[in-house]
Amino acid sequence: MAPSAASADSSSRASAVVAPLLSIGGPLSALAAALAVVNGYITTPTALLIVALLGAAAYALRALAEPAVGLPSWQQAVQLARGRRSIFPRDFTGAKLERWQIETMLEAARWAPTHKKTEPWRFVVLGGDAKAQFEALTMRLCRERLPPEKAEATLTKLERKAGKDWKNVACYIAICVKRSPDKLPEWEEVAAVSCAVQNLSLVATSVGVAGYWTSWQEAARTAPEMHEFLGIGPDDLCIGYFVAGVADPERAASYKASRQPLDSVVEWRL
Ligand SMILES: Cc1cc2nc3c(=O)[nH]c(=O)nc-3n(C[C@H](O)[C@H](O)[C@H](O)COP(=O)(O)O)c2cc1C
Incomplete structure (x- = not known):
């Protein structure tokens, strides 16, 4: 423990x-x-x-x-940034997470930068019955709200995932933005919450939690019923979910990542 x-x-x-x-x-x-x-x-x-x-x-x-641990070296910091991967539920074992793992991720999340100190991040951890309710609500909202030309294919895909991949998910963490419209434009609050998600993802990597940020089905994510389920206001935002679980180590090791060369995304004007 x-x-x-x-x-x-x-x-x-x-x-x-x-x-x-x-x-x-x-x-x-x-x-x-x-x-x-x-x-x-x-x-x-x-x-x-x-x-x-x-x-x-x-x-x-x-x-x-005094705190028992110091800051990681720059090599460790870069290694963590490069080593974080989005790992998908098809490669989860179905094992549960311990509460301290999720709590440690959320603890890191709340130390993200925040303009005007609005601390706009709100998280809702959905496991057990709440996870089942969330999945059922997603299906219902997609059934009711998807345009007919999309509905059939999307629902078939979701039903397949519900019968397989979703069973392996330990919990979903709803990523919400508490708006302060009098203080900040929306983009700044979304940016702060995105920083919080990155903190959460990095620490997930270091405490052995696999997962990824999904934008989820828009029809379900943005519905007033979903806002009510998550307990967020009508003007607040849900910007997706961190889907968390335990990865099969061999399958996780097979994930490869690449990025454009540094010089292609940076212009130096020193
Ligand atoms: C805002 C945001 C939303 C995302 N939504 C999805 C999604 O809906 N489905 C998905 O498969 N991946 C989603 N991803 C994860 C990307 O697929 C993933 O970051 C990308 O493949 C790069 O892999 P890496 O995270 O391992 O570097 C999202 C990532 C971000 C930042």
Whole structure:
């Protein structure tokens, strides 16, 4: 069982309390020891011993309060960015995820950049009964809303996925945008939430969660009934779902990726 995602946060809160105490406590205890020696309450060796013991205790306290991990090296950061892959449910094993894995992904997500600090990301984790309800609602909305010329082929495809791939999904994470129309244009809030999804995806990779961002069926994603199901306002957005599960290691290893060369997407004007 891995530690909760909240532990790094509570550790840095502890550090924020302990650090000022230590910076005041050190000089104060040295001053008190010096006064005790001057007034003849204790001898100099005793005073030195007390200060040394207090120093050791302070060192131990600081070590306990500080986060246990540092930043990854730049090589590790680039390796993670390059190593993240979209992995699809046909290659999931059907195994469930542990709550700490999902919580760690969401913890990373909420540290994305946010203009005017609106923190527009909202996530709804849909597993168990909620997953079944979401899938059923998707089918119903597609049946009701798809234009006739698209309906038959799309519904056949979805029914095939429902009978196979969807069974392997551990949970869907709805990716929602809480709008602040008085403060920011829509694109900035969508951009911030997209950054959050990237954080989530990178950390998914590092905690052994496979998945991908799907835009899902538009007919279902944008329907008022879906907004109501997700508990988001009529003016808020759902910009897709992170489909999460456990990948079959061999099949995941077979995923290959490529990108255009760097020079084809960057113009240097140094
Ligand atoms: C906003 C967004 C929406 C996406 N929607 C879908 C989708 O509906 N279906 C799908 O198969 N992949 C979807 N993807 C995932 C892409 O297929 C995937 O990122 C692409 O194949 C590159 O693979 P990689 O993520 O492993 O680098 C989406 C990605 C993004 C960023």
